Amino acid sequence: MSEETPFAVRMQGIVKQFPGVLANDHVDFDLRPGEIHALLGENGAGKSTLMNILSGLYAPNAGEIAIFGKPMRFRSPRDAIKAGIGMVHQHFMLIESHSVTENVILGLATPRFRLRIKQAGETVAKLGEQYGLHIDPETAIWQLSVGEQQRVEIIKALYRGAKILILDEPTAVLTPQEAEELFRILKHMAGAGHAIIFISHKLDEVMQIADRITVLRKGKVVGRRLASETNKKALARLMVGREVLFHLEKAPIQPGKAVLKVENLQADNDKGLPALKGISFEVREGEILGIAGVAGNGQTELGELLTGLRSSKGGRIFVAGHDLTGKAPRDFIDTGVSNIPESRVEDGSVGNLNLVENLMLKGYRQTPGLFLDYRQWWQKSEKLVRAFDVQGASLRTPARLLSGGNLQKLILARELSSQPRLTIAVHPTQGLDIGATESVRKILLQQRAEGKAILLISEDLEEVQALSDRIAVMYEGTIIGIVPPETPREEIGLMMAGTPHKTETQ
Ligand SMILES: Nc1ncnc2c1ncn2[C@@H]1O[C@H](COP(=O)(O)OP(=O)(O)OP(=O)(O)O)[C@@H](O)[C@H]1O
Ligand SMILES: [Mg+2]
CATH class of the missing domain: 3.40.50.300 (P-loop containing nucleotide triphosphate hydrolases)
Incomplete structure (x- = not known):
């Protein structure tokens, strides 16, 4: 040039x-x-x-x-x-x-x-x-x-x-x-x-x-x-404008009781074809289970099933001992399951509602009385917006005017502040800048340290390896293997392409 x-x-x-x-x-x-x-x-x-x-x-x-x-x-x-x-x-x-x-x-x-x-x-x-x-x-x-x-x-x-x-x-x-x-x-x-x-x-x-x-x-x-x-x-x-860590400290944790238990789960996709062909796994207290796989191998459907957004054809879902098979999203929420959905614009937020209203979306049930205590929510929202660094808006701004990443932070603020037992996180850092990615990953590790269970579905193998305690690899609607996070990337890549791994852990 x-x-x-x-x-x-x-x-x-x-x-x-x-x-x-x-x-x-x-x-x-x-x-x-x-x-x-x-x-x-x-x-x-x-x-x-x-x-x-x-x-x-x-x-x-x-x-x-x-x-x-x-x-x-x-x-x-x-x-x-x-x-x-x-x-x-x-x-x-x-x-x-x-x-x-x-x-x-x-x-x-x-x-x-x-x-x-x-x-x-x-x-x-x-x-x-x-x-x-x-x-x-x-x-x-x-x-x-x-x-x-x-x-x-x-x-x-x-x-x-x-x-x-x-x-x-x-x-x-x-x-x-x-x-x-x-x-x-x-x-x-x-x-x-x-x-x-x-x-x-x-x-x-x-x-x-x-x-x-x-x-x-x-x-x-x-x-x-x-x-x-x-x-x-x-x-x-x-x-x-400051140093950014590219490596996260993950303290060793002894996982506790199983929070999520999935048994022989089966479901179809939107086209009526089998998407999940009988999968079973557990996620325990203080554990992040990563789900890796090439998009379209059943991860989306799994995320939807575990939040009540899709119905199963067979198998069972237990959360903290409660059978939630076939239950509605509200039952999952009430049992302490939070959800960072794949499509934030369609499923995660309501564009015409302002920030406070979006933050209230799920929690309003917990407020006693018919009239919502809007002022209390307002104060809570102020804190959340600050803690999760949602920028470029006032609390009165409709959510649709937020930039992509800031909308994401708003949803995270709502979902992770509800003290969930179990978080289903689907591509939680997609579209986030590096500073925000770092803070979301820290928050997930913090939840793990508090004994919460996290199911992390992500196509970013680097992310899955950095955060997970175990990695389940999905291939064509099955779990082809569960491996430790130190497993070399090429070996996980082979599993993602359908080759079972030799040394599996369960
Ligand atoms: N139509 C609009 N009306 C009001 N504010 C807007 C509008 N579009 C963008 N903004 C604001 O302008 C600022 C810049 O937004 P922009 O979408 O350009 O950011 P970006 O760099 O693309 O961010 P991201 O990485 O999150 O996509 C943000 O604070 C956003 O809320
Ligand atoms: Mg943008």
Whole structure:
């Protein structure tokens, strides 16, 4: 990249003020063709806001944007697309029942749709080949894995002529294998001259994929680095403004009585196919049992069964000696089971309710009397929001306006403050920045030290190994083995692919 390389993107002095929050405070950002540029920052630092401005979704209060040297003023996403900007959002915007090609051309002014679809299909196939985005143009979206759907979003952007691609936390929803595949594709695209902006909280990934890194803190740029001239520790310090531990102390604990007992549990998935084929295990007091596995091997269904959100076809669930088989979510809550669900937006929170109301969602039953003691909840909420460091909002803010990570912290605050006996934690640190990840992991270890039982379902093998006392590996609806956390990663990887382990513990 020579000095004369024209900027693909040049943003200068960008300001975005939301009620009560200065989300972008005079941000300068640039991007060159052929470059992969990572945008880093804590939850609520203003990354998505800046990218929503670049993609024409929000208008800035001040600042200039130039694309390939030309000053731009976007009035809508359509303007940004015309200028060559494509955005892959974290929540895909595809129509499930439509084919890949139909989704790609949807929304484009295409006269004689039927005639065009064949042509479009050929272009989709060609783009796929050119960038290694292997996908069958005629498959319906619902048949695709999450990783494949993401490729459709990328093809959609390329089809519209995107030269600048923005990916907002693209790996948060991918398995490690899918993430590797995505990196291969992104490198290929950068090699072909595209400019790519990549948002992630995972520093290993950022170091692996990015050429350059811009770090935001509380709406301001606090640093710009070449990946070749920095490291994880330095980036973490820039982001958080203090040292961050990458290793956690896990004190040895003698586990107590079984809190959760699962016997021969069987269940179907949403498509009516067997998802759990008779699994049995226990989680004891003072123990974290990790569930590892490639997504789609029954973990989601297991998490739902253990919180009353899905019914079983056979087998039993006992919590602290109570038979909760077939019981409702309320019975699980009343027995002391807390739940950090997989989909925080749909299952974990109510967007239009404010922070206090969201914190009350489950606890209100415990308040005696018909009228809720709102003032008491208000005080409790103030404490929780402080303790769990939920930022960027007042207690009156509706939950939907929180940044991804802060919404997550709010749910954790509610679930972990209810003094649960058993916590079912599904991807508890997904989408969280490193500081928040560190505090969530500490909180889970604290619960363990207090003699609580924790079932940790996570695709992040590093996390499972760091926190668990034992690791159960799921494969095609069964537990293929339970191993100690020191087991080499490659051996757990083999189990995840269906090979039983030789030295099992129970
Ligand atoms: N539409 C909105 N209305 C009001 N406030 C908003 C809106 N969108 C974002 N904010 C606030 O602006 C700040 C920046 O949010 P943004 O989503 O850009 O953060 P982020 O860096 O992407 O965080 P995360 O890593 O959690 O996704 C946050 O405090 C957020 O609550
Ligand atoms: Mg964001």
